[in-house]
Amino acid sequence: MPSKTNNKETPIEVKINKWDGSAVKNALDDAVKDVLTEKFNYQESFALMDGRLALCSVAVGVAMFALLWDYLNPFPKSRHVLIICVISYFVLMGLLSLYTTYKEKGIFVVAVDKTKNLVWEASSYLQKYDDKYNLIINVTDKKTKSFRAASFTKSVANFIDQNGVVLNDLIENEITKIHNSVLSEKKDK
Structure with missing residues (x-):
């Protein structure tokens, strides 16, 4: 199959560890x-993969928001926001697991x-x-x-x-x- 080619249009040989x-x-x-x-x-x-990427991006955004909020308002003040962010992150990770299991399959x-x-x-x-x-x-x-x-x-x-x-x-x-x-x-x- 000449699909994977180098500049000389010869097929590139894909070699792997056959025991892996x-x-x-x-x-x-x-x-x-x-x-x-x-x-x-x-x-x-790439729509299927984009769904996974969107969920991961939102989760990272929640984590970054928690980090920034805690930096601007040190721990005792940021306690409630951190709790909400941590719960949101775990919910998003649960949704990601469901997405990869039941949608991506x-x-x-x-x-x-x-x-x-x-x-x-x-x-x-x-x-x-x-x-x-x-x-x-x-x-x-x-x-x-x-x-x-x-x-x-x-x-x-x-x-x-x-x-x-x-x-x-x-x-x-x-x-x-x-x-x-x-x-x-x-x-x-």
């Missing part, structure tokens, strides 16, 4: 994202096909001490609000060679199969 589960998962996720955004030319949407890329009004969401997981990479791709049609999903579970050895090099061509083939099967489901309906 999170590095393996992240490298495979990046390869899937590259296929959706570069091969199929879908535009990546492990989604690492949201790609939008503007020509067909489709939104592609990819999420994955890799259990600790397991070699099975689980990828779930959800497709939502913006017009009809219809929803389709496809997934696969394969060993990471199918996508990473002995030296820890990610085999982008094999990932691209697998994602292309899923992509075409989801699009053919839409035509059948």
Whole structure:
């Protein structure tokens, strides 16, 4: 897959520690994202991540306000404001946890096909001490609000060679199969 290239237009080899589960998962996720955004030319949407960033920004703002208020009005005077800020911060962190658990759901890329009004969401997981990479791709049609999903579970050895090099061509083939099967489901309906 010539998506990751240097100035000479040769593919850059992604090499990872094949025994590090999170590095393996992240490298495979990046390869899937590259296929959706570069091969199929879908535009990546950052709205999901922006929600998390907004919650974090508000929480940091509350903490900064508490720090400034305590600096201007030393502790005994600032007690009530600090209590409100601390409670607000913990509420915001709780909302952030709920957001990442129930809204993001492990989604690492949201790609939008503007020509067909489709939104592609990819999420994955890799259990600790397991070699099975689980990828779930959800497709939502913006017009009809219809929803389709496809997934696969394969060993990471199918996508990473002995030296820890990610085999982008094999990932691209697998994602292309899923992509075409989801699009053919839409035509059948």
